[in-house]
Amino acid sequence: MLNKQRLLTPGPTELAPQVKAALGRDMIHHRKQPFQEIMHRVQQELGLLFCTEQPVMPLACSGTGAMQAAVSNLFRHGDKVLVAKAGKFGQRWEDIARTQGLEVETLAYPWGEAIPPEDIGDRLREKPDIAGVLIQASETSTGVLHPVEEISRITRESHALLVVDGISAVGISPCPMDRWGLDCLITGSQKGLMLPPGLALISLSERAWDRAEGVDTDCFYFDLTKERDKVREGQTRFTTPVNLIYGLEAALELFKEAGLERIHRKQWALTQMTRSGVRAMGLKPFVPEHYTWGLTSLLLPDGVDGKALLDRIATEYGVYMAGGQEHLKGHLVRIGHMGYVDWSDLLAGLFALREVLSREVGLSAEPDFLEQAMEAYNRAWHAPLPHL
Amino acid sequence: MLNKQRLLTPGPTELAPQVKAALGRDMIHHRKQPFQEIMHRVQQELGLLFCTEQPVMPLACSGTGAMQAAVSNLFRHGDKVLVAKAGKFGQRWEDIARTQGLEVETLAYPWGEAIPPEDIGDRLREKPDIAGVLIQASETSTGVLHPVEEISRITRESHALLVVDGISAVGISPCPMDRWGLDCLITGSQKGLMLPPGLALISLSERAWDRAEGVDTDCFYFDLTKERDKVREGQTRFTTPVNLIYGLEAALELFKEAGLERIHRKQWALTQMTRSGVRAMGLKPFVPEHYTWGLTSLLLPDGVDGKALLDRIATEYGVYMAGGQEHLKGHLVRIGHMGYVDWSDLLAGLFALREVLSREVGLSAEPDFLEQAMEAYNRAWHAPLPHL
Numbered sequence: 001m002l003n004k005q006r007l008l009t010p011g012p013t014e015l016a017p018q019v020k021a022a023l024g025r026d027m028i029h030h031r032k033q034p035f036q037e038i039m040h041r042v043q044q045e046l047g048l049l050f051c052t053e054q055p056v057m058p059l060a061c062s063g064t065g066a067m068q069a070a071v072s073n074l075f076r077h078g079d080k081v082l083v084a085k086a087g088k089f090g091q092r093w094e095d096i097a098r099t100q101g102l103e104v105e106t107l108a109y110p111w112g113e114a115i116p117p118e119d120i121g122d123r124l125r126e127k128p129d130i131a132g133v134l135i136q137a138s139e140t141s142t143g144v145l146h147p148v149e150e151i152s153r154i155t156r157e158s159h160a161l162l163v164v165d166g167i168s169a170v171g172i173s174p175c176p177m178d179r180w181g182l183d184c185l186i187t188g189s190q191k192g193l194m195l196p197p198g199l200a201l202i203s204l205s206e207r208a209w210d211r212a213e214g215v216d217t218d219c220f221y222f223d224l225t226k227e228r229d230k231v232r233e234g235q236t237r238f239t240t241p242v243n244l245i246y247g248l249e250a251a252l253e254l255f256k257e258a259g260l261e262r263i264h265r266k267q268w269a270l271t272q273m274t275r276s277g278v279r280a281m282g283l284k285p286f287v288p289e290h291y292t293w294g295l296t297s298l299l300l301p302d303g304v305d306g307k308a309l310l311d312r313i314a315t316e317y318g319v320y321m322a323g324g325q326e327h328l329k330g331h332l333v334r335i336g337h338m339g340y341v342d343w344s345d346l347l348a349g350l351f352a353l354r355e356v357l358s359r360e361v362g363l364s365a366e367p368d369f370l371e372q373a374m375e376a377y378n379r380a381w382h383a384p385l386p387h388l
Numbered sequence: 389m390l391n392k393q394r395l396l397t398p399g400p401t402e403l404a405p406q407v408k409a410a411l412g413r414d415m416i417h418h419r420k421q422p423f424q425e426i427m428h429r430v431q432q433e434l435g436l437l438f439c440t441e442q443p444v445m446p447l448a449c450s451g452t453g454a455m456q457a458a459v460s461n462l463f464r465h466g467d468k469v470l471v472a473k474a475g476k477f478g479q480r481w482e483d484i485a486r487t488q489g490l491e492v493e494t495l496a497y498p499w500g501e502a503i504p505p506e507d508i509g510d511r512l513r514e515k516p517d518i519a520g521v522l523i524q525a526s527e528t529s530t531g532v533l534h535p536v537e538e539i540s541r542i543t544r545e546s547h548a549l550l551v552v553d554g555i556s557a558v559g560i561s562p563c564p565m566d567r568w569g570l571d572c573l574i575t576g577s578q579k580g581l582m583l584p585p586g587l588a589l590i591s592l593s594e595r596a597w598d599r600a601e602g603v604d605t606d607c608f609y610f611d612l613t614k615e616r617d618k619v620r621e622g623q624t625r626f627t628t629p630v631n632l633i634y635g636l637e638a639a640l641e642l643f644k645e646a647g648l649e650r651i652h653r654k655q656w657a658l659t660q661m662t663r664s665g666v667r668a669m670g671l672k673p674f675v676p677e678h679y680t681w682g683l684t685s686l687l688l689p690d691g692v693d694g695k696a697l698l699d700r701i702a703t704e705y706g707v708y709m710a711g712g713q714e715h716l717k718g719h720l721v722r723i724g725h726m727g728y729v730d731w732s733d734l735l736a737g738l739f740a741l742r743e744v745l746s747r748e749v750g751l752s753a754e755p756d757f758l759e760q761a762m763e764a765y766n767r768a769w770h771a772p773l774p775h776l
């Protein structure tokens with residue numbers, strides 16, 4: 001109790017009190033009327049969150065499970081897909097697709113870069129038999145925001161479906177499924193939705209449904225066509241994580257109260273705050289532009305042991321941040337600022353990071369670095385949001 | 389508040405207060421030390437629950453997801469498996485296996501019957517290339533307990549793996565994985581473990597691990613060999629439903645306090661109580677012998693609309709029971725008595741059932757039917773448990 005815990009990880013995030021209260025509610029049966037009523041309400045709000053007229057299906061799995069479901073339902077063994085990757089989760093698309101027996105074309109970029117949309121256009125013209133393009137909206141391993149809308153403009157001219165992992169984008173930065181013409185949009189519960197992990201959400205465009213209806217998936221557990229039929233009845237095909245659906249209802253109520261546009265604005269302001277604070281500390285954000293709105297990654301000075309640093313921040317200040325992944329392990333700090341988090345959490349986080357870094361490597365931050373961070377936050381609240 | 393809700397469904401079950409409190413705890417990050425400590429403790433207790441030396445892997449999915457994982461990891465496309473089925477969940481094994489491209493042999497029995505072990509022996513001798521036998525320990529759609537130990541004695545003489553869906557058996561009636569020689573045992577969170585749905589547990593025998601290591605699953609999300617490596621580090625491969633793991637820890641603490649043997653005894657006593665009460669009401673348990681210990685199914689008198697009956701019991705008395713499935717829809721009542729449930733819940737449930745039935749169809753129960761039920765309960769607590 002001397003330090004409050006602060007989860008500044010890019011998922012799971014802290015839980016709102018309303019969500020916590022919902023999680024511990026009495027169990028009800030998932031095939032009875034009271035549950036169906038909740039599902040119908042949740043379905044309406046999910047449509048607003050995904051900005052789609054299509055059903056948004058809850059699946060009992062992690063976000064990776066929903067990625068699996070997308071690949072299993074939209075493509076046949078042997079189909080050719082294009083994976084554009086610039087991080088760990090781009091790699092995951094490739095792994096899922098290869099494991100599923102698809103022929104995988106790749107466009108690989110250094111971690112930290114955004115996908116150039118024109119490369120996708122070139123590859124689609126070169127190989128017109130590509131049946132789908134698999135990308136992240138936000139690459140959580142680096143903190144990059146890919147240009148989804150522009151990519152979609154290109155894929156819509158081909159017959160390739162655009163499948164978007166929006167796990168750290170939905171509810172964080174704009175990703176309007178129907179307006180942008182995305183064919184599949186996925187998210188997980190433990191990011192923008194500020195729920196515990198264990199639930200994924202997925203929605204398909206009309207074009208994607210047409211495709212799915214012609215694919216016989218060999219994974220019985222993930223059959224989206226059958227799932228859609230159940231969702232229309234206010235149910236799920238298999239037993240659903242009832243208490244996460246309670247939590248989802250509570251979280252969507254918070255979204256409704258705040259308004260999606262203002263949540264995006266908060267996310268943008270927190271991003272500016274973090275970037276400004278990090279710079280005023282004398283550190284460099286890892287992603288110069290095209291950065292995501294739910295986490296800020298920064299490169300540690302040479303010689304700093306990232307893992308030890310994060311352990312110390314957690315032990316001494318109660319603040320949990322994430323490190324780098326794969327080849328960036330130990331070199332990167334990823335400060336999560338998505339879900340149930342506000343400026344006061346980041347003030348504490350930035351302070352703890354500076355304290356430990358100045359002690360460990362003599363980092364000398366500008367004395368008003370927190371003030372600078374707050375100024376950036378306030379400015380961002382009142383400036384127009386950038387066009388994505 | 390005029391009627392307390394009582395969930396007498398065969399999963400999800402009511403939640404213990406300790407579990408509810410755990411579910412609403414602050415989120416922690418699944419890759420950090422505090423989570424790993426919980427996972428190591430949970431792993432130890434799961435070994436006692438499954439009665440195995442092997443790791444017990446938590447998967448973010450429903451019980452069906454774990455069935456999918458078993459089929460995906462133990463068999464190759466084209467492998468021949470034997471499904472012995474006598475209900476909806478037996479059928480599910482067949483559906484998963486066929487969808488996965490396996491060659492499926494079946495032994496089909498009427499709903500309500502138990503699998504005769506000798507039939508499995510005969511089929512294995514006839515078709516020695518059968519690579520696995522897929523069964524339920526307890527068939528939740530009918531309330532039958534299959535003779536798993538005897539079947540295992542037979543499969544162990546062949547090279548076929550015995551894969552057991554223990555979803556409504558583990559934590560309810562004895563199903564000791566290592567002693568009985570089961571090759572794969574599965575359960576779900578929302579049955580004997582009295583948790584919300586959303587988590588499945590699966591464990592493999594050494595023989596099954598040898599097989600799994602030679603199988604390249606094409607379902608990236610369910611890769612048990614990789615999952616095992618992570619479980620040894622106190623983690624899971626993908627983001628795990630952290631708050632269900634909290635709940636699992638709390639539930640396993642309750643198991644430890646009561647002792648597994650006494651929980652089995654309670655389940656046996658509740659089963660005797662329900663059967664006796666149902667008989668004294670003038671109704672017939674659907675399964676004459678070989679009945680499971682976590683639910684009691686009964687045939688409704690001709691002409692009774694099962695759905696309307698269950699709706700009335702729910703609306704008027706707050707008691708939720710389940711109906712029949714597939715061709716038994718409308719004809720069967722399934723009274724769940726697993727997980728966080730005791731004699732007092734069943735007293736209420738039996739009373740509510742009798743009230744509505746006597747009003748609707750003039751059913752005349754013996755006036756002391758509740759007394760008879762309680763006598764059966766008390767007798768069963770003190771008699772030796774039947775050999776399974």
